[in-house]
Amino acid sequence: MNTIYMDNNATTQVDPAVFEEIKPYFTELYGNPSSMHRFGGQVGVKIKEARQRVADLIGCDPAEIIFTSCGSESDNTAIRSALKAFPEKKHIITTAVEHPAILSLCKYLEKKEGYEVTYLPTDEHGRLDIEEYKAAFRPGTAIASIMWANNETGNIYPIEEMAQIARDNNVIFHTDAVQAVGKVPMNMSELSVDMLSLSGHKLHAPKGVGALYVRKRLPFRPLLIGGHQEGSRRAGTENTTGIVALGKACDLARENMDVEITEVKALRDKLEAGLTQTIPDAKINGDPENRLPNTTNISFGYVEGEAILLMMDQLGICASSGSACTSGSLEPSHVLMAMGIPFTFAHGSIRFSLSRFNTEQEVDFVLESMPKLIENLRKLSPFSADKEAPAITKSFKG
């Protein structure tokens, strides 16, 4: 059975060219880039090249790139740095639909460290209200952290405008761009973004490497203290293979940006249109106007996401769901809940996220398989458009 991988917002295939590039750094080129000898030094040269490649993809100076271990580390570093740089400021602005790397950290800061956090709500399409955002700033605001694109719906937020508003308020602006880097063009030199997080494994590099863009002259406080690596901004011996891989992946992403926003988008559009046309009670979650070109999040009413995923798994199709049963908690995705998606549909949401490695044949196969699969599960379901159960059947006090 062939694997049809449509879960690229979870992680991506390592590009074969990336793997080729890093092989020698696992074997003969094992030197420490900080060493004084040429043997280590040649690895240092390669890391310099990788830094340049990452900078080229997002349009910044290489000195503004700090390599980290993952997107979560980049996010944590950014928020913690801003808070430490301005210890008197105790307020954070973010959204209700952030990745847990931001959301859980903010909840922690609220609970354990006395910070106040504004979680911007969204409308039913997951869009933010700019006026509400503007009104959230106060004298004590230390940082605004807004994701560039949402991992579940693919929604793209107006980062250019939001970063400028933060700058007008003299507040540090961070964006978690883990899902956006490599999928949409961006140029830091033209934006008022102060910090940006990205992750290697979301753009065809391996897991275990990420980067944080920190604008020059921005007050910065490191998370990891130790050696002088990364200009003393992130201690720890460099993950040389990961960094080299990330550099190559960024290079390839720049080359393939057109493919991403034309061909991948065309596949996504075909998939989305086909599924919503052939399957009754299928609704798209998200902002149809501003979305990543590779992502579609579709709710199939009256059936449950984990059951759908396991049925798809039988056919070799890989995707994700926002249903309760697939998350660690027992509640459906916080993103869909923030959007006010009714339970009927939230539990049956499936996210398809494509990449340049998907083919039209794969999309066709999914389009052929899904209607029957959903129909079979609906036959088992006690709910339907005619017989929808009340949200809560149990009676409550008061």
Next chain:
Amino acid sequence: MWEYTEKVKDHFLNPRNAGQIEDADGVGEVGSLACGDALTLYIKVEEGVITDAKFKTFGCASAIASSSALTELLIGKPVEEAEKLTNKDIAEYLGGLPREKMHCSVMGQEALEQAIKNMRGEAGTKAEHSHEGELICECFGIFDEEILRAIKENDLDTVEDVTNFTKAGGGCGKCIDDLERLLREAKGEGSCPTPSEAPAFPAQGMTNIQRMHLIESVMDQDIRPILQADGGNIQLVDIEKTLVTVKFMGMCSSCPSSKATLENLVEAKLKEKVDPSIRVVLEG
């Protein structure tokens, strides 16, 4: 990805007895869309034996497999035996369920109880929860009695397991402290090995007169105020050993849910605060 047994996968991919029985003798509906899983169980009974069972389930693979397994366990069983089935039997039939998915088997057990009650004309198809139980988990609407039962029947020790079996605490997590309290409570009374030191129930060892006084005081302190709040009242007609006869008054006498009140409030309170073998009947 969950680690499901082959049997779970088989029952999920090839569910047995899916569908509904139009002229079912008993129907039990539990769960809801909000909770993420729901099961409607239909049973057909002839001469005290379950001759057919079908289900409709909204939920994950283990919820569907648990429903399928339940119907297989039921068909051909006398109702009296079927009544003794627990969530453990369902899980065992499937070769086990991931701990986090045990609530799926609990849902099966609840649907079965409801269907049998419905068959006997004792209840509707949906469970009516007593307003007197304490609502512990607001996210999933789980009451203390369900949690205490799951703790006792499955010998649960941790809050995490309570969540795995009942879902309580799996949402916002606000009720974690309450779950800890219920765990302590359940351990305190459920597995107490020294009956000589602490009575198993309040009226144990009491004389008839003492027990009658206790019943009267529970009626006055725990039951009447609740009924009076709704414009009703209750009169104690007779006490014969553990059979208590009462009469509803005021709003209660015409209330359509007086039967539920009798069972879920009056009888439940007396069982809890006096003697678990007490039965309460209406006069006449």
